[in-house]
Amino acid sequence: MLCLLTLLVISTGYQIYNMAHTKQLIEKIGNDYRLLYTTIRRFGSFYNNSPAVIMNGGMHSFGDISIVVRKDDTLVKNLSDGLDTLNNKLELLAPDSVWSISVLDVPSRYGVFYPLRPGYLASFSTYATPDRINTMAEREHLSHTYQEFYGCITRTTEAYVENETQERIRTIYFPVHNNQVLEAIIAVDIKESHVKGIVDQYNADHHTVLNINGSNNIYSQSSELPCSNEGPSQMGFHYLDILKTTIGPSLLAAILFRLTFHSLRRRGRSIKRDEMTGLFRRDYYEPKFNRMSSFAMLVIDIDHFKQINDKHGHQTALLIKSFI
Incomplete structure (x- = not known):
């Protein structure tokens, strides 16, 4: 009887403890993604100030960076150093979760890939015409983000399975505008497991048992990734984990x-x-x-x-x- 009474008191207190941390975890996930957005946006300034070099058509490799050029004598932005720096910064914020970084020129004269994973080259060939990449820009609402002074300049997709690699990812898009014209789209693919990694690390640091979208949770709060078109997720905990x-x-x-x-x-x-x-x-x-x-x-x-x-x-x- 004493054991049951003690279990009731301690488990109730631990539930209250986890309830208090649920909101803090939701805020942490949102803040972590905002740091990713800020880091990606800073690359836009590097892009605008990078010199352009003339390159022939075909694929050019510079370490982990591959540049696919459609025609000879194309002016291509020299982005190698900036992409290395961007990748290193993102790896600090999302360890082992950065799947790929792409810079797509508008109107699709070339593309820069870090790295060029299997299937990316074939996929990029489908954007040979400007209409295709403009359609993507409209679909992701990237064409007029320069007008959103306080809004979301970046866009984050819902989680999906990448056709080329079968990896489950989310893509963060950042459009680069100059004089109200869309010049390039920066696409950063982050593994969906990154969110679960944040939850697991938070549980380890704070001795909680929180989960995201767990089934049969006895308590949950709704949460949404900032600047995402994905529906709300549920952050909470299951009584069995408490027990x-x-x-x-x-x-x-x-x-x-x-x-x-x-x-x-x-x-x-x-x-x-x-x-x-x-x-x-x-x-x-x-x-x-x-x-x-x-x-x-x-x-x-x-x-x-x-x-x-x-x-x-x-x-x-x-x-x-x-x-x-």
Whole structure:
């Protein structure tokens, strides 16, 4: 019974603790993605100030960076150093979660890929005409973001499986405008597992058991990624996770409580009674007598009672005393 009561108290307290952290985790995920957006937007300034070089048609590789040029004598932005820096910054913010970075020229004269994963080249060939890339820009609402002074300049897609690699990702789009004209689209693919990684790390740091979109949660709060067209997710926790975490501490607390209770009880008994005879000590009953206005005391002296005690033991001697 004590174990069940302790489990109820501790599990209830732990539920309240997780409820308080649910909102904090939602805010952390939002702030982490805002840092990604800010880092990606800074690349726009680098893009605008990068020199252009003339390149022939075909594929050109510079380490992990591949440039696909459609025609000879095409002016191509020299973005290698900036893409290296961008990738390093993003890896710090989303370790092991940056899937790829692409810079698509508008009107689709060339594309820069970091890295050029299998299938990307064939996919890029479908954007050979300006109409195709303009259609994508309209679909993702990238054409007029320069008008959104306080709005979302970046756009984040819902999670999807990339056809070329079968990796489940979200794409963050950042359009580069000059003189109200869309010149390029920066696309950063982030693994969907990045959000789960944030949740797992938060649980490890704060000793919580929160999950995202868990089934049969007993408590949840709605959350949305900033600047995303994805619907709301549910952040919460399941009672089974609460139970698994608290059953051990509850059992330990119940044992410690019982041991402490018995220790205090034994200590109180040892203070009041003589260990050998079981009779009350003088320093226990004498203060009580002093507080009484009148009382009577009967003192009986039994000769040679020690012989009875030595022969028959303390318990027999105490029994004889109780009848006197």
